Amino acid sequence: MTRYLILSDVHANLTALETAIEAAKGRWDEGICLGDVVGYGPDPNEAIERVRSxxxxxxxxNHDKASSGMxxxxxxxxxxxxxVDWTQRQLEPENLRWLRELPxxxxxxxxLTFVHGAVADEDEYVFTPEGAAESLRIAPSPLVFFGHTHVQGGFLLRGERVDGFRPSVSEAAGVVTMELDGDARYLINPGSIGQPRDGDPRAAFVLFDSGKRAIEFWRVPYDIEAVQxxxxxxxxxxxxxxxxxxxR
Ligand SMILES: [Fe+2]
Incomplete structure (x- = not known):
């Protein structure tokens, strides 16, 4: 039984990352980052160093590849x-090397399976049930975590039917728990830490306890003005x- 912290699309936003990490403190054993550590935001070196530490x-x-010249x-x-050009100019040689060596x-x-975009193509955006169907069918495991769209939620395959879902995380609670159906296959997107595009500006991530088979969708407010x-x-x-x- 392992408690996972799964996050994605940090996009060089150190303030959002630190706020999320503080909220998740003491609640996870293993952490996974689904890519786009840099790009868009003002803190590429700091974000990389924090993810590493x-x-x-x-x-x-895709932003990690472009920003490191891959x-x-x-x-x-x-x-x-x-x-991307701005990020490239900022990156310290050691951090550039780290980006280039990312698997x-x-x-x-x-x-469990972890991808940036779709299962068969790391650069493909999975926005719709139709787009999710292939990944759900070919995934090596019933539970897949993906990023890239910056939209928290995901898709499930039950029988032949694929449905999308979007958790609604209230301001007060900051977290919604979803029980997993043992007969279904899932694509789960933790949302974006540093640049959410699902209409909720709060930093997004998920916690998953492999012993409980439940996903916690989290949203945490951070100091957006400081980043701006x-x-x-x-x-x-x-x-x-x-x-x-x-x-957005
Ligand atoms: Fe991204």
Whole structure:
């Protein structure tokens, strides 16, 4: 029985990461990061160093590849590309090396599967039940954790039917627990730490206790203005500064 902390898409937002880690303190034994440690945010070196110091098992995301020069940023829109270029200029050699050596998913352990995008393609976005179907069917395990979309929730396959679900985490509680059906297969997205896009600006992550077969979806408020100020000082594109306040 292992208590997992599973997080994704930190996107160089150290304030959001620290706030999430503080909220999860004492509640996990093993930590997994589903990629995109950097890109968009103002703290690429600090975010990498924190992920490393926490000992999170990390797979690479598309921003990790682009920001470390493993791949070109041709697929990125101009704003994302500007952030990739800025990130590249900031990265310390040691952190650049760490990004380049990040393994490609799927990562498997303890009967669980971890990917950045889809099971067969790390760069594919899984937004819909139709898009989730293949991953659910070919996954090496009934339970898969994925990131990349920055939307907390996921999909389940029961029989032939695929449904999506989105937890509604209230301001007061900050957490919603979902029991897992032993007959279903799941794709679970912890949401994004540093740049949520599901309309809720709070940092998102999940806790999973392999002994209880239940997922806890967490949301924690953090000091967004402090991050916006650092982004402004860094000269990062304004749309990126604005969007973290809206979670879009
Ligand atoms: Fe991302």
């Amino acid at each position: 926490l000992g999170l098992a990390t797979i690479r995301g 791949e070109g940023a041709d697929e990125f829109n101009p704003i994302a590309r500007a952030a 490609r998913g799927p990562l498997t352990r303890d009967g 100020q650092r982004m402004d000082e860094a000269g990062l594109p304004e749309p990126l500064i604005l969007r973290i306040a809206f979670g």
